[in-house]
Amino acid sequence: MKIAIVGCGNMGMAFARAFLKFDLVKKEDFLLVEKSTERQESLQSFQPGVLTGLIGPQIGEYDLVILSVKPQDFAAVGTALARVVQPTQVILSIMAGIPMKTIQSTLQHQRVIRAMPNTPAMLGMGITAYAASPEVDIQQLRKIENLINATGRSVFLEDEAQLDAVTALSGSGPAYFFYLVKAMVEAGKQMGFEESVATLLVKQTMLGSYHLINNADKSLDELIKAVASKGGTTEAALQHFEEGTLGLTLAQGIHAARKRATELSKS
Numbered sequence: 270m271k272i273a274i275v276g277c278g279n280m281g282m283a284f285a286r287a288f289l290k291f292d293l294v295k296k297e298d299f300l301l302v303e304k305s306t307e308r309q310e311s312l313q314s315f316q317p318g319v320l321t322g323l324i325g326p327q328i329g330e331y332d333l334v335i336l337s338v339k340p341q342d343f344a345a346v347g348t349a350l351a352r353v354v355q356p357t358q359v360i361l362s363i364m365a366g367i368p369m370k371t372i373q374s375t376l377q378h379q380r381v382i383r384a385m386p387n388t389p390a391m392l393g394m395g396i397t398a399y400a401a402s403p404e405v406d407i408q409q410l411r412k413i414e415n416l417i418n419a420t421g422r423s424v425f426l427e428d429e430a431q432l433d434a435v436t437a438l439s440g441s442g443p444a445y446f447f448y449l450v451k452a453m454v455e456a457g458k459q460m461g462f463e464e465s466v467a468t469l470l471v472k473q474t475m476l477g478s479y480h481l482i483n484n485a486d487k488s489l490d491e492l493i494k495a496v497a498s499k500g501g502t503t504e505a506a507l508q509h510f511e512e513g514t515l516g517l518t519l520a521q522g523i524h525a526a527r528k529r530a531t532e533l534s535k536s
């Protein structure tokens with residue numbers, strides 16, 4: 270399969286590298302379209318793939334076009350792409366917020382898949398939810414599912430409208446996790462640990478706890494109860510979190526992310 274990537278930043282290149290790692294695409298079958306000359310420097314290793322700064326007619330020769338620019342750059346990119354896209358090509362957009370119908374009308378093109386990955390895709394450990402327009406045929410859909418699965422797990426959504434919620438939950442989710450880890454490391458430093466020791470304590474706690482969620486055959490409430498002894502230390506912390514409505518604040522943050530995704534669809 271020949272793949273053009275428009276916007277070769279963090280996510281576009283995470284996808285490209287995953288496809289290469291699993292031998293799904295050869296380097297020479299990539300067209301990398303990247304505006305920033307600084308970024309272009311770091312893409313030299315993709316040769317003999319073609320590297321260009323501009324959207325041009327050669328895009329029409331690729332089976333799949335991945336749209337991985339920021340949503341705010343879509344207007345400019347969309348106008349240029351509309352001139353060169355061919356009817357049988359598939360457009361795979363990973364842009365937050367931009368609805369399929371906006372992509373279809375801007376590009377005057379029907380075969381569109383809209384997906385929402387996350388940054389662990391860089392390690393092949395991402396989760397991507399995606400929805401497809403009815404014009405994408407089943408063979409094309411299967412091939413693209415195989416490509417997405419090289420970046421981690423995937424979920425097919427019948428209802429594209431759910432993608433804004435996916436964006437808020439798993440698309441942005443890694444940042445929530447890093448935020449939490451950072452706050453815990455800071456608390457460790459305040460209690461007198463070197464940063465490296467605090468980081469090791471927190472990281473291994475997160476890793477072990479993640480595996481307990483998967484393997485302990487207990488609900489999250491049961492797992493919490495197993496740590497929080499009556500009248501003990503954990504209970505003291507949890508009580509403080511409840512008083513500060515930490516859970517509610519997290520949920521409200523996630524709702525704010527979804528609201529922003531919906532706003533992006535209108536900008």
Ligand SMILES: NC(=O)C1=CN([C@@H]2O[C@H](COP(=O)(O)OP(=O)(O)OC[C@H]3O[C@@H](n4cnc5c(N)ncnc54)[C@H](O)[C@@H]3O)[C@@H](O)[C@H]2O)C=CC1
Nearest residue numbers: 276278279280302303304305337338339340342364365386
């Ligand atoms: N970073 C994340 O965690 C996730 C991002 N996304 C979505 O992926 C998209 C890309 O995000 P990132 O990779 O983080 O951004 P990024 O800023 O790393 O990459 C975007 C790239 O597009 C390039 N670009 C801008 N205009 C261009 C043009 N006219 N022609 C060619 N290249 C152009 C920029 O120079 C940049 O290298 C966004 O739409 C975002 O909503 C989706 C899921 C997760």
Ligand SMILES: O=C(O)[C@@H]1CCC=N1
Nearest residue numbers: 365436437440441442
């Ligand atoms: O923050 C953003 O808008 C993008 C979408 C999901 C993760 N990063």
